[in-house]
Amino acid sequence: MTRKFFSATVAISMLVLATTWFQPASAIKFELAGQEASIATPQCISHYVDDETQVVIKTKVGSGPHQKVSVEVTDDSEHMNQLWKKDNLAEDMQRGAFETKRAGDVIACFTNALADGYKPDPRYVRVVDIDFEIGSETFDYAKIAEAEKLKPLEVELRKLEDMVKDILEDMEHLQQREERMRNTNESTNARVQWFSTLTMFVLVALGLWQIFYLKRFFRKKRLID
Known part of the structure; x- marks a missing residue:
């Protein structure tokens, strides 16, 4: 019994180690400088997510006086549909959950607006932590x-x-993308081949026409027999 338990534990440990190699690092930490509210430029971070996938974004900002950090999460579609928004992020962890409707980048844009009467200064900076949890990472196993x-x-x-x-879903998605790219390459190669063949035919036909035309012209001019 002990040997079986030990073997199972070793197998699980090896599987955990193997699967961690496939897990992308999704936690990001950066500094966000304070700007005037009227001209504040957002700083954006994106993460690719498949369609119909559960996503949880966790954000946390460091302390900073006279600054208000806000976040808006959208997709990368033409209309940039809003998925989550939170104004005046606090120092405690903020959590936004949603499900994607289409495959593409999920874009989180942060702005740090200074209070009225304050100007940008190196002192006015807040540290932002953001973590993307995707798919099974969003499950509450407790x-x-x-x-x-x-x-x-x-x-x-x-x-x-x-x-x-x-991991299997990611591999299937990569396989589908590879198949689409391969089909596109094969279609492009076939078109280039037909275009090259047509070009050679036109060049040969044009060369023959020039030979017959020049030969006829020189005969009229009695330059050749």
Whole structure:
């Protein structure tokens, strides 16, 4: 029994190590300088997400007097549909959850507006932390374990199963993109081949026409027999 448990633990550890290699780093930390509210320029961060995927964005800003940080999350469509918005972010963690309708970049834009009467200054800077949680990363496994009465080992297995599903979906998506690119390349190569063949035919026909025309012209001029 102990040997089986040890083997299962080792297998799970190896699987966790393997799956972590496929997990992209989605947590970002940066400084956001304060600007006048009327001319504040947003600083944006994007993350690619597939369609019909659950997304949770967690943001946290550092302390800073006379500054108001706001965030607006949109997609990269023509209309830039708003997915989440939060004004005057506090120092505690703010959480926005939504589900994407289309595949593309999810864009989070932050602005740091100074209070009236204050001008931009190197002192007015706030640190912003943003973390994208996508797919299985958004699941609350504590609630799942409580609802389904799962043991700790079963919870870890559920996490691994969901991570593997995400990886498989990503691999399928990459395969589909590769197939589309391959089809596009093959179609382009076929068109180039036909265009090259047509070009050679036109050049040969034009060369033959020039030979016959010049030969006829010189005969009229009695320059050749």
